[in-house]
Amino acid sequence: MSYHSIFMRTASALAVTSVVGVAAYAAAPEAGAVIGNQAVATYQNAAGDTITVTSNTVETVVQQVAGVTLTADNTETIAPGGKAFLPHIITNDGNGPDAFSLTAVEQGTGALDTSALVFYPDADMDGVADSATPITQTPTLGAGEQFGVVIEATVASTATDTDTILITAASVLTAAVASTNTDTLTISNDAIVELVKSMVADPGVNGIVDAGDTVTITLTYSSTGLAAANNYTVQDILDANLVYVPGSAQWSDSSGALDDDNGSTVVDATNGSGESMSWDYDDGQTVNFSISSVGSGRSGSVTFQTTISDAANAGIITNKATQNVDGTAFPPSNTASVTVDNQYQVAIADTAYNIDGSINPAIASATDDDAARDDVVTESTDVYQGGVIKQEFVLTNLSNSPDSLTVDVSNVDFPDGTTFRFVGSDGVTPVVGPLGPLAIGESTKVTLIAQLPSDLAPTATTNYTAALTTTSEGSGVTDTSTAEFDGAILAAAVDLENNVAGVEGDGAAPYNGGTVPWITNATDPGVPVTFEMLVENNGPVSDSYNLSLDQALPDGWSVEFQLADGTIVSNTGTIPAGQSQTINVIVTPSDLAPPGDTPVDIKVESSVSGQGDRIVNQVTVNEVYDVAIIDDQSVQASPGGIVDMLHTVTNNGNVTITQGAIQDTGLTDFAGAVFYDANNDGVLDASDPVVDNFNDIAGGLAPGASLSLIYRVQTPSTATTGVSEIGTITLDGTLNGTQTDRDTADNAISDTIVIVSGDMTLTKYQYIDADCNGTVGTFSKLRQDVNPGQCIRYKIEAENTGAATADSVIISDAAPGYTSVTNCGGTCSETVLPAGSTATITSSNVTSDHGSILPGGFASIEFTVQVDQ
Template structure:
């Protein structure tokens, strides 16, 4: 088994603003995000009808803004003439990619007198510089991305006292967005010890130092440097290992002594002595803690202790970190840097006749239930006999040997099963088909699948077989794979059932069900119209049997099939047929309503529910060309004298053939005038470039690039624009008709159903009308200090996260009668919430006496009755998430 590592209030206008303080926000939008919506107004006209009108759409586009955090302040002790290493992490808090200028400046408030402040990269943010190449800026960081640096601070030999260093990270995007840390350095003549920890994969254990796998050996080094003026006496270091690391007994070494360090201090404190008489006591507590005590580390001296640890075989992929602590004569000193290793994603999967243990051995407690081979190997063997067209079932076990959860797909390759054999996989229940991936499986988890091989019904019986197929399972995460083998060595028995058409001359003998590729019966029909095939099944076997009915080949999407017994009932099985007996049934096939002209094979099959024997007959359904276009729906609209109404209709090609030509006409208007526009972008509004049309061939590129018309199954929107004369009297009605011609494609085709080829639009002159417009302006500081109303615009505006947008919606009565019950409704767009800016940008309503209902996500205003020529107005503010 080869496997590979690898979140209401209602009030008068005066009180509306007070209740909304801070708003609840959604996710912060990234640079380039578009924010926009429409407002809606309802009113009652003089006829008592409730009318709804929709405003235009206004949009704002989110601009890129900078943001940065710098962490964190450091406090270090340093000897005169010494160096300190100060780690910091920069985080891009903006909403777009940015880099950050780095500066470090001593406060000069004391006599510390740093001689050098240099930034070095610390990409893995472990507190230790990654290279000796100085930095003045970070790389470009994505939103939310972090980058580490280490400042090397050097002080003069005459340095005294304490001073601070100001570290600044400034956005390169705008040069003003910044964050500051303050590091404090104190000169000391006492003992100072710097402790650095590293963890590196041991190449000798077969690992790459940059790629660490579960099971690898890691060398851990604790390097101490006595940088103070006094010796560090009674120097103690303690390291508590992560639970995924196991100390390797006997692996500890001190740089000052040649002999290994004794893990057990029961017999002596001194496990090693250097040439200066300084001793080390090393201890491993048989858990996760190691520590050592050096009697004295002289000023200027440095050394190291190394030991090894093994990454647990159960370690999941990801980061393992560790920090060591230190003290001098009982006084705690700053801990070491954070050392880390990254356990690589290791992918390994297996497919076999058993589950597989982590060491690669077979786990016989989870095994195939169909394997006739007693050995635990990669082969699942079936030795039982099977009939022609019979089914062979072979169960396999999948195992996830990766160090993270994984899912996997299955493939089967026919090696020497007979040509025409079909394969499919089912799940652990032996029934449910495997579609897509198995899993995800937990680390070490297993799952059973069954390969079902169906032999051809016309396969020649044989007593000697040696059929094999290769089963491959592939990791979804990595692509690593494993293979196993399905082997069949049983006998293929002769079929004992015959399926035929119940039509003389085209019965179709069981030995040649496909008729050499020429279907036995071909029946023509229209989309959605059924075809019935009469069938006869003969049980030619020695015992009674019943047979499951199915199609050996799936029909196209949307098609249906139904099997009916002789009594007309729906059936899935023939019922019991005595030996030598026969029965009849019908197969009713219905093509999908949108089926294109085509020939479709109907591969009718039956299989014994007992023995697996079966037979097939292949017939055919031919679907005719159908031409059918439809327009909906009748509309009723109201207009003021001299007004304009636009009514939208949908035209659909319900046939299965493209329409390249055919009339699209309007008629019936006398004093009113109208035209048909193609709403190309489907926005319900006639845009400047959208054409007047009168034929399907005006639909540019409607079928394909360069081919005008309407493709099968497609729909378009038409807008019937009607203008009334200014002399029209209220109550006058005209009816405009839109119709689709029955002659299509240059007269070569005729619409099959003309009952849905016309609609009527009724336009009635009324004395009331209302238009709705929406405008916006940017309130950058969310303080209500927007530009004058004249600066409100319908056009797209730029906005930044945290800024505010002031909306104004105006409903104007352009009719000749009052509009009553006028209500304007609007909602906060995505990435925003309704706000009153702490009382600085309350909602504004007109006329006086209007009221509003406000939530964090919506505003609705009630303006009562608006006289002809009058205006209802709502203004409110939303804030963009920050």
């Protein structure tokens, strides 16, 4: 419906406020986000009534925009005829998925004369190419995602001096969106050494290793400069999970193992060129070697082995080495890595286990009645018919990474009808879903609660078992344990009965034979039913009993347990031996409960012994037919004017209404009709049909559902101020042909339409100021598209379409989410009309004071918001 056409009257004061709350957003909204804005007007008419007018909603849809950052500039020294390897990282700064083209162009006058600039992928961003296949474009990256590349630059043997390379990453979505880096290469005739570190696992595959695997580390040095690298030293500090293998170090230029214990200054080997090697392992986590000189063009390597520690957690192990020449630091090696695979192992038992597989007796089941640590939890205490057996188990995560564990139970030979559930370590909280995540080596406890059938025959000997399984969420690895009960089943010492002769349900008899409830009470939706019960303590000592339902009621239903005086309880309180307690069980169906029968399984259970009993009664929900319409309205209209009044019809019954008359009466000189607001937008559209019966509504009106009726009334042009008429909409009391509406008091509304001399409407418009520079556009009420960083120009217009002056007109609005108010540096400041109007502006709110507006006049304010970026 159109609110501004409902309330048409003389205005003495008008205030407009946004109904969209202001929210602060630190980043650009994602592509497809909707920015919505709507205004509300309130003013007082001549009679002092407060009137509300709501503007239309204007919406703006955020479009996908590209953004990219390329990092970082590189500065490298290279020998004539050599190669440089230049790492870069591309970040998608846009608000949606995008890929980026890659180019590299030499910028100088040809001093370096680079003959090839080739991109290779470096997806793990360790500065080393992942493959030898060149690329010219990244894969598609999500918003905020990164990707690494390595550029191989080759220079001619005649190259000299210094030159730069311009690296560009450009959006495939929008080619003009790009980012650049500048790499600088300098030709040098001095020593240049490149150090490359690799870690190869055996038997690991693709760098994936397990605890105990061997990792061969190779440090390869290449003297690519024109001068020898004298007094060349390398240091490698190993990760704690890389355990050095003594005696495994070898130099490519000599045979035999290097001595770990000679110290860093003692020569371990000499090659054919007379270059000496000194190797040292410090018995900690550091290896060092030094070479007296590495001649120009020479390369070599040092290889040694490590093993993956048994204590290594799952994840990436990274390492890099450092180097220097004659005491001057040179660039470090690349970062090499191996990935420790997830190794999963779980345990469920009567005790916890340590990572090494040994028993941890400090964490053990508190309910295990046998002394052995044998994965079996035994309970030997006797229980009553319908009682519960509680058995605590310990779950342990023996994996090398955090993991969550599920636990399940399978009945082996507990009696039929036994139900099982788990509670957590507190003994109370139900276990729903996985437990955890548990840290490496962490344990937790769960308790299996077995509820025995209340009609189970007493027996002196038992041997019940159930199988428990815990499962790793990360891998599906499982472990099993056993719950065993060998106590006796004692005769029930509590009896729950209906306090109604003939249908008591005496003894362990939940049903009145088969599956027949003992008592059935009928009621309406939302109307409570009371079952009067007796709890009899037939045992030898006093006891108290918890009260509950042994079922889940339908959604929206509720139950209360009350003493005879109305006190709400969840426990009977202490009942002496041989005595009983009256309990009222009050069941209330939901307000929309459908017709039909619902069993109510009422249970008592001793909190001491676990014994219990059940009675199954039943609630029958009646068919209820009840429709309602709201509310009476009092509106104003000018002579010859039109008003639309929105009314809500609700089905308060529990049966779909498909038939029933909808009548409008009472108007004489005024004319009216009732329309169904089919698209529920509150506005009378050309497609909204006139209705006079629920059978005009496709599918009818479902229980609990509502629909909107728009009552349109037009007044005669000859009507004079003060004349009024009352139109009435009535919903017939006979529904669906033969059924009677339960409550006809809410089946009619009366709308009063009064002829006045004033009228006020409120409208909101927008257009996109793409460059945020105050560019004039065409205002529209339709949805627009906008990019992050662009601006939206709003216009709110209050029009006095009546015959009397509107006084003290105030317009206010708030910047919608994802935006803030801006003046574009002074080029898109607010505009207010008529002359003499004033405005107060903040980053989140706009308020304007327009004074009095004559009939036919307008009050408006224009302002601009900028979308976050």
